[in-house]
Amino acid sequence: MLDPTLLRKELQTVVDRLKSRGVDFDTERFNALESRRKAVQTETESLQAKRNALAKQIGQLKAKGEDASAVMAESQAVPVRLKQLEEELAEVQGSLNEWLMAIPNLPHASVPVGGSxxxxxxxxxxxxxxxxxxxxxxxxxxxxxxxxxxxxxxxxxxxxxxxxxxxxxxxxxxxxxxxxxxxxxxxxxxxxxxxxxxxxxxxxxxxxxxxxxxxxxxxxxxxxxxxxxxxxxxxxxxxxxxxxxxxxxxxxxxxxxxxxxxxxxxxxxxxxxxxxxxxxxxxxxxxxxxxxxxxxxxxxxxxxxxxxxxxxxxxxxxxxxxxxxxxxxxxxxxxxxxxxxxxxxxxxxxxxxxxxxxxxxxxxxxxxxxxxxxxxxxxxxxxxxxxxxxxxxxxxxxxxxxxxxxxxxxxxxxxxxxxxxxxxxxxxxxxxxxxxxxxxxxxxxxx
CATH class of the missing domain: 3.30.930.10 (Bira Bifunctional Protein; Domain 2)
Structure with a gap:
């Protein structure tokens, strides 16, 4: 299977090398999946930071003897969304992996280019x-x-x-x-x-x-x-x-x-x-x-x-x-x-x-x-x-x-x-x- 990191960093190189094998790589499909993956990961990281901040805030409020119920209610929604994002990320990764399973290997630089x-x-x-x-x-x-x-x-x-x-x-x-x-x-x-x-x-x-x-x-x-x-x-x-x-x-x-x-x-x-x-x-x-x-x-x-x-x-x-x-x-x-x-x-x-x-x-x-x-x-x-x-x-x-x-x-x-x-x-x-x-x-x- 091709390296997803290589696809992200050197997409055009991968496209060109596959083309020498007679394979047209669907860059629009890859970019769409990559865009979804980035969006899910960005939101996940943001929610993880929010979860940590809310936990700290709850601790501070309780230490002062103040009411933390509103903040606790807000924090309870975070794990639910994180679970949804985890499932979305698994779906995106699954779609990418299933697709890449059908894509051939990249030819070494020493391989002559030819069609038959x-x-x-x-x-x-x-x-x-x-x-x-x-x-x-x-x-x-x-x-x-x-x-x-x-x-x-x-x-x-x-x-x-x-x-x-x-x-x-x-x-x-x-x-x-x-x-x-x-x-x-x-x-x-x-x-x-x-x-x-x-x-x-x-x-x-x-x-x-x-x-x-x-x-x-x-x-x-x-x-x-x-x-x-x-x-x-x-x-x-x-x-x-x-x-x-x-x-x-x-x-x-x-x-x-x-x-x-x-x-x-x-x-x-x-x-x-x-x-x-x-x-x-x-x-x-x-x-x-x-x-x-x-x-x-x-x-x-x-x-x-x-x-x-x-x-x-x-x-x-x-x-x-x-x-x-x-x-x-x-x-x-x-x-x-x-x-x-x-x-x-x-x-x-x-x-x-x-x-x-x-x-x-x-x-x-x-x-x-x-x-x-x-x-x-x-x-x-x-x-x-x-x-x-x-x-x-x-x-x-x-x-x-x-x-x-x-x-x-x-x-x-x-x-x-x-x-x-x-x-x-x-x-x-x-x-x-x-x-x-x-x-x-x-x-x-x-x-």
């Missing part, structure tokens, strides 16, 4: 064997796509469609083992080499958690709801006897949600930072806005696996952490031997909560193009403000943390890339060397 992915900027690429055009050299035969390559290995979209419908995958045998090997390799790399703590998280979260990380309210249509908040007759006491409010619940679209939310409603010690967390989870997305794109295969599915990286850091270190996390994702691709490029997203292509994002795009020979396999973002204090996630700084004062998240990597898309880049002319697949220990030493699949 066409204006993203390539930062670097890693291509072990490049052709004349700088892309990976051709395989030397007509490449097959991952669907054709995967079917003999146990990739079964017909079974998935029978069980669940379109945009699901069923895997058995060798390809299921390869999928598992990829996830285990990624987890081991992130924990043993890059210093992340492995976590196991719920796959279902309540609405408050999604508001905190920014999936709600804007992306409600992309979430799978699994339950509605209960009525008054439903139990609202947990196993420890603590009461709680029942909320709508949703399947997670990424474990960024659960990992980032460990800091929700907390004040962390300075010594606790940075937090580096990782988890392998399924992710569930309705793809409501995908418009029929990538309907063939595993590129865009309702259910897919991902190894997620999250860092929760001090504000002055977050951009160093961003570059570090991009390197952590790159290392996965390098060890798998997969050609990729790093793209800096422009303002118009960034995610809702991001201040700066890098995408990693892997080469897919059958499509003869680059496809996103990881997205790494610095959200600065945008999520922390929504979650009330803070730390106690060197001066001992609570301050919002910065949160970062990134894929390390999307397992299904990594599987696609391994199949297509590792294919041989006979349709067999060379298993990347780093995966062979997880595959019982198998070097080639389908030979």
């Amino acid at each position: 992915s066409d204006e993203n900027v390539e930062v670097r690429r890693w291509v072990p064997q490049a052709g004349a055009d700088g892309n990976p050299a051709p395989l030397g035969f007509e490449p097959k796509d991952h669907v054709t390559l995967g079917e003999p290995l146990g990739l079964d979209f017909d079974m998935a469609a029978k069980l669940s419908g379109a945009r699901y995958a069923f895997m058995r045998g060798p390809i299921a083992r390869l999928h598992r090997a990829l996830a285990q390799f990624m987890l081991d790399l992130q924990t043993n080499v890059h210093g992340y703590t492995e976590c196991y998280t719920p796959y279902i979260v309540n609405a408050s958690t999604l508001y905190g990380t920014g999936q709600l309210p804007k992306f409600k249509d992309d979430m799978f709801a699994v339950s509605k908040g209960g009525g008054d007759d439903d139990p609202k006491v947990d196993e420890q006897g603590k009461s709680y409010a029942r909320e709508d619940q949703y399947l997670i679209s990424t474990s960024e949600i659960t990992l980032t939310s460990v800091a929700r409603d907390s004040i962390l010690a300075d010594a606790d930072l940075p937090l580096r967390l990782t988890a392998h989870t399924p992710c569930f997305r309705s793809e409501a806005g995908s418009g029929g794109r990538d309907t063939r295969g595993m590129i865009r599915q309702h259910q897919f696996d991902k190894v997620e990286m999250v860092q929760i850091v001090r504000p002055d270190t977050s951009y160093d952490a961003l570059e570090q996390m991009v390197g952590h994702a790159e290392k996965v691709l390098q060890l798998l031997g997969l050609p990729y490029r790093v793209m800096l997203l422009c303002t118009g292509d960034m995610g809702f909560g991001s201040a700066k994002t890098y995408d990693l795009e892997v080469w897919l020979p059958a499509q003869n193009t680059w496809r996103e396999i990881s997205s790494v973002s610095n959200c600065e204090n945008f999520q922390a403000r929504r979650m009330q996630a803070r730390f106690r700084n060197a001066q001992g004062k609570p301050e919002f943390v910065h949160t970062l998240n990134g894929s390390g990597l999307a397992v299904g898309r990594a599987l696609v890339a391994v199949l297509e880049n590792g294919q041989q002319a006979d349709g067999s697949i060379v298993v990347p060397e780093v995966l062979r220990p997880y595959m019982g030493g198998i070097e080639v699949l389908g030979d």
Whole structure:
């Protein structure tokens, strides 16, 4: 959520930066809410001063033995009005917060201005064997796509469609083992080499958690709801006897949600930072806005696996952490031997909560193009403000943390890339060397 203080002090700057994202901020609406807030606070402060003055006057009159009834009657009206003003202020703040919950983050100054992915900027690429055009050299035969390559290995979209419908995958045998090997390799790399703590998280979260990380309210249509908040007759006491409010619940679209939310409603010690967390989870997305794109295969599915990286850091270190996390994702691709490029997203292509994002795009020979396999973002204090996630700084004062998240990597898309880049002319697949220990030493699949 945007900082209301920044809006009050540098409104035009905020308006201009949002405009670079294609968002028109309603300044008239903000100024009207701000005017109401100021009026309520001014009257509140005036009445508080009056209450204090009347209390002093009553004390003086009683000390002199004089009649204080008229002043006491006047003072009794003050708390009633103060209560009304408190409710008015809560209403104004509630309206402002509800509105700001739907406004995206401000782009960092280093983010290129642009309206679409066409204006993203390539930062670097890693291509072990490049052709004349700088892309990976051709395989030397007509490449097959991952669907054709995967079917003999146990990739079964017909079974998935029978069980669940379109945009699901069923895997058995060798390809299921390869999928598992990829996830285990990624987890081991992130924990043993890059210093992340492995976590196991719920796959279902309540609405408050999604508001905190920014999936709600804007992306409600992309979430799978699994339950509605209960009525008054439903139990609202947990196993420890603590009461709680029942909320709508949703399947997670990424474990960024659960990992980032460990800091929700907390004040962390300075010594606790940075937090580096990782988890392998399924992710569930309705793809409501995908418009029929990538309907063939595993590129865009309702259910897919991902190894997620999250860092929760001090504000002055977050951009160093961003570059570090991009390197952590790159290392996965390098060890798998997969050609990729790093793209800096422009303002118009960034995610809702991001201040700066890098995408990693892997080469897919059958499509003869680059496809996103990881997205790494610095959200600065945008999520922390929504979650009330803070730390106690060197001066001992609570301050919002910065949160970062990134894929390390999307397992299904990594599987696609391994199949297509590792294919041989006979349709067999060379298993990347780093995966062979997880595959019982198998070097080639389908030979």
